[in-house]
Amino acid sequence: MGQQKLRNMEEFAAVSGISRPTLSKYFNDPDSVRRSTRQRIEAALTKYDYRPNVYAVNQNRRRTRNIGVVVPNLADPFFSEIGREVELACIAAGYSPILLSSHGKPSQERANLDSLRALKPAGVLLAAFGKASDRDAIERFNEDVPVVAFDANIEGACEAFVGTDNFQSVDLIVEYLCRSGAPPCFFEMKTPSNPNANKRRQAYLEAMERHGHAPHIHQVPGEGWDFEEVGMTEGGRLISSGAFETNTVLCSNDRLAIGMLSAAYGLGVKVGHGADCTMRIAGQDDHPFSRYTCPPLTTIAQDYAAIANQAASTLFRILDTETRLAEREETLFEGKLVMRASA
Known part of the structure; x- marks a missing residue:
């Protein structure tokens, strides 16, 4: 037997x-x-x-070794990559990460926090929706369990925030695009899913003013997570109608730019900085697929590993000292220009 x-x-x-x-x-x-x-x-x-059972053992502790990690959408390779980095940081520090996706729905983000309460996490690393998030729910959760936000800022609702300096990043790519060709127009969704989009729009306006050029912002219908579809349909509509004031377009994120590249191909518009090219397209984020588009996408790279490790180490510092931060901390990493063939 x-x-x-x-x-x-x-x-x-x-x-x-x-x-x-x-x-x-x-x-x-x-x-x-x-x-x-x-x-x-x-x-x-x-x-x-x-x-x-690790989780049963944890539940009997005064403070568990569980760390909740909540991201907006794991189907997005950007959040899969940064989520992976956060998981690895937790494991290296001896914590058990519990990775949850909000599947593009702010209501699911709130449900994820409710689910984590039952598991008594030591802390939570949260990439929130931003404006669409339930700020009060996050603030209440943070009163009981320390929360460190990354990627998307929730002003004042968490212990700390770690992300990319959008104003530095946008200025860097605007300066490059102005220096290497026509100054860029800005393409974005009218109802952005992430608060970084609003910062990037404002950063574009300020950068264009500093470089002595008139800004041109094109906002198109669309919300949620179907960025490529919006970039292809709405971007294609603007290209075919000649709506862009210059031949250079800076998209609010790489996924919109990937959709626009597809639209340009379908319309027979050659994208790049060669003599036979009539349009330049650039993005922001250095999405994992951006190097494989045709042509490869010029963009701004976020330092995934630095953001993930700083967010995790900030949370571990709170847990190790068993003391909340005297003042909210905010850490911003500079973006890096990645020049490829699209612009």
């Missing part, structure tokens, strides 16, 4: 002859028990092939 499956720590204690409190102490911190006891427990673990 096969070995009996042990369902919980009580059954393991019964068959191993080791008390339940001693086992609990070991699973919370193996170094907290005597070496001889630790050896007995580890031998019993091997003999009975028992592994404790």
Whole structure:
């Protein structure tokens, strides 16, 4: 007959002859028990092939080792990449990350926070929707569990924020586009999903003024997460109607730019900075697919790893000291210009 499956720590204690409190102490911190006891427990673990339920063990602690990680949409490779970096930072620090996607719905973001409450996380790393988020719900959650926001800022509702300096980044790419060709128009959705879009629009206006050019902003219908579709349909409509004042378009994000590249191809418009090209298109974010578009997309790269590690280390500092921050912290990383063939 096969070995009996042990369902919980009580059954393991019964068959191993080791008390339940001693086992609990070991699973919370193996170094907290005597070496001889630790050896007995580890031998019993091997003999009975028992592994404790990590989350059940966590639930019995005053403070768990769970870290909630909430992102707007894991179907977006941008958030998959930054979510992966945050997960790795948590694992390296000895925490158990619980990664949740809000699937493009602010209501799901609130539901994710409610679900995390039941798991008693030590803290939460949150990439929020921004303006569409339930600010009051986030603020209430932060009163009980420390929250560090990344990518999208929720002013005052969290302990800290870590993201990209949109004003530096936009100025960098506007300066390049003005220096290398016609000054850019700005293309965005009328109802942006992310608060970074509003900062980028304002940064574009300020950058164009600094460089002595008139700004041209084109806002198109669209909301939610179908950026490529909006970029292709609405961007294509503007290209075919000759609506852009110059032959250079800076898109609010890479996914809109990817859609516009598709529209340009369908219309027979050659994009790039070659002599036979009639249009330049640039984006922002250095989306994982941007280097594989045709032509490859000129953009601004966000430092995923730096943002993820800074957000995580800020949260770990709060947890390790068991002290909330005296003042809200905000850390912004500079973007890096990535010049490719599209502009």
